[in-house]
Amino acid sequence: MHPTLLTLFPAALRSVLERIAGEAVQTLEEIRIRENRPLEIGYGSRSAFVRPDGSLTDDYRSAFTPDKEECRAFLERVTNHSLYAVEEELRRGYVTVPGGHRIGLAGRTVLDKGSVAHLRDIAGFNVRIARARVGFGAQVLPGLLDLQARTIRHTLIVSPPQQGKTTLIRDLARCISAGEWHHPRALGWRGRKVGIVDERSEIAACERGVPTFDLGPRCDVLDACPKAEGVMMMVRSLSPEVIAVDEIGRPEDAAALNEAIHAGVRVLATAHAASIADVFARPVLAQLAADGVFGAYVLLSRSGGQVEHRIVSAEEAAMEAAGRTRMRVGAVPRDAPLPVVTQPAPVTVKTRPMPAIRSPDSRALGDEDHA
Template sequence: MEELMRLIPDEYAAPIRARLCYDRISEVRVINRAPVRVCYDGAYYYLCKTGITRDKSAAFIAGEREAEGIVMRACEHSLYTVTETLKRGYISVSGGLRLGVCGSGVTNGQALTAVKDFSSVNIRLPHQIFGCAAGLCAKAVADGTVKNTLIISPPGAGKTTLLRDFCRLVSDRGYCVLLCDEKYEIAASAYGEPTLDVGCCTDVISGIDKTRVFETGIAHMRPDVIITDELFGADIESVRRAATCGISVVATVHAKNTDDVMLKPEFRAAAESGLFMLYAVISPAPRRAVTVFEEASI
């Protein structure tokens, strides 16, 4: 909680401390000159002096440069240290917080060189729910191996939380896990040490793109399993190479269900070739149930 309190104005922090349960908050959204919103138990409310409300007229209204203030506190007033991730739309903060950031791009020809005039931020809070992946783990781990598994959910439904717990469970069973934590939100490492529990046998590579992690990890770390968040079509070839090397891959993708995944050409080709053996679909909040499909049923 303290990292969130450091980022937001004291007037926002006071009702969160006094009135809200931190574990039920997944987002704090701030748009300049607009009502401040909180995602609480999977639903959006306005943040107000007494906590949360559906009444927009009671909400805190962000200042005209509120987003910039939050960004500057997130990077400890050193924008140059977060330039590369800002160009990709986010800032990672210790403790696993990630800020989605909107603003104006600065370009040099076709290249994006910086982001300025910050207009809004979405502070996303990680949560560790121990045991939430136990059912998936029971189906994915069999006969001494981990099945290639794709976790499917729309944004904000809990896929990273599920993936984190799966990583912990598999690692604590003694499998050598290589965790590609590209955006510092799964292990939330600070100074080389995970601040969230990802298991005792997990090697973590943070802040590096998936292609490079797959290449170097396979060559030098000898993992049994590679775990990574948010696959895109361009990443499928890296997954395929790992599979042909005898390494299992567990990853996530943004989609509502398996039908949506099959609309993505690279993922359809992966399914047709049997690359993933299990598909775990998370239903949206508030239910957030996990339904597991065998490859043959897709």
Template sequence: MSAADSNPRSALAQVIAVMPRDMARLFQGLGDDLLHELEEIRLRAGQPLELCLRQRSAFVAEGGELTSSPHRGVRVSADELAQVLQRLTQFSRYAVEEDARHGYVTLPGGHRVGIAGRAVVEAGRVRAFRHVTSLNVRISRDHPGAASAILPVLYDRVSRRPLSALIVSPPQCGKTTLVRDVARRFSYGDLAPDHPGLKVVVIDERSEIAGSVDGIPQFDLGPRADVLDGCPKAEGMMMAIRSLSPHVVVTDEIGRMEDAEAVLEASLAGVAVVATAHAASLDAWRRRPWMERLFASHAFDRYVVLSRRRGPGTVEAVLDADGRPLRRGGAEAR
């Protein structure tokens, strides 16, 4: 069930499946150690194929070796980009069209493909992308145990209840990996020796937390997890509260007014919410529209601030509902 990080080739199988033959052959020739560090694959028409690794980026040369020189890198053609897009639509044309309006497509396994090119705008909103000029494949991997460092502060041993938490960081700092493991650990009951598992509902709007294919999670979320795949966060939280009786709702990347209102509604209903948000710090998150209201209402009991300082998932701080430090970090969450 898990796209385990211990087997990087297995984790990348869905990505390689959409690559043109010659490009797929280049990836199949790369070593496991390098694939283990791979975070992004950048495809730009007329530019060299770029790999973003954990600590550096490099271009892929003709023989498959890596180089720092863009002049030696294999060039990606517009035809190759078109082939990748065509293969992406084979998974679900409707889902691809829906996601592409937001600038990305999600592959089976939770890998997100970001899109750049000429946007088609109607009534002030992006409706599609034409003349796609670049793609960014963000690799999704599972890290069982990623939440071990923060799990104790997400559970009140006195009241025996889970606590609401917001995971805050810039992109690519391990937020989705962390909330996935939180969902899994809650579902299995890894909170206290005598505590049963909790009912968890994952609102997976971008299909990245569970990595579902045809609605079936490809990542292990435990025996008590229900997934609303492709469902908008705000609507999904309300649906879960009304019909799935969760102890905990887990979701990714809140930021809109309706997201804030749904989190507030969940807190009033006695449901814990564990969510993520893009921001450099808690103060930066609070400056976003509608988020200060969430903070002032104490909708979240904990704030976890992540960075990449010691690798993705580095816990910089754990803060209480008032933003006061519970713990200063530096350790990796996983």
């Protein structure tokens, strides 16, 4: 575990976590801290409770149990001793700490006119460990290329939570920025200018505006910026050729992405969904799909501790959506076997032409760069 993250934990809790060894510490993904309840971790495709000596067990009765004072001390460190400084994040139910690690919070909500205004009596924490997987994008990027335009197709990455969406979009941004296309027909292509709107500070993990993850040489980041506003700021002032955003789903997100697309910018986004059927079942995503916005979908799943991916074209996605009644299986536990699905009957799909890339430096080299 990263030393900076360890310093956030109070002494007793840190002592237990430092004793975790072997595969668990190497593949650690989640630390679940619940007041007066057993300490739990998630690693690989498994979970376990943690004893006071750092050993793992399935018996929750023998696990280390953080008390009220330890949870209060952890909250103080996470918020830098000021709940008011992170009030907006508390309203959304999480705090992002240096390194891009997101800490989900559980407690009592305070409502204002029916909407969540604040979170108090916080007694539960889910520490999600951010990790860079350099090379993850190399497995996926070749299937996303628009070979004629020398860039990517508009792409939506979908999966249930904690399947690797953020990790993948981070490495895809790095590959695109660095010009590492991993395709024999892309030899000699330059990297594209990538703009990342990092609303949750997870993709880039910026510290004082500087990314701590490797995002390549041609990448700009708007940190802690709402997606819809950030996309428009990027288009107006930073001339990106590709915009990357995490976890879209609101109407304003869709409107901003459409604006970017009409400005000649390619879009790389993620969303929560267990299947293509779920994409078409979410109103905002369904409208984007029906409008032919995305040229490719990447579906992520985990099996046996390994992340697997499947790339689906817009036409194939529409075919799956047409058969969603019999293909829909919903989200399943990560350690469950993958379901077997059958291919639905073909249907007609609406397609959308790709706008040309508007790149000042490529125009200076002549039209042959866009051949």
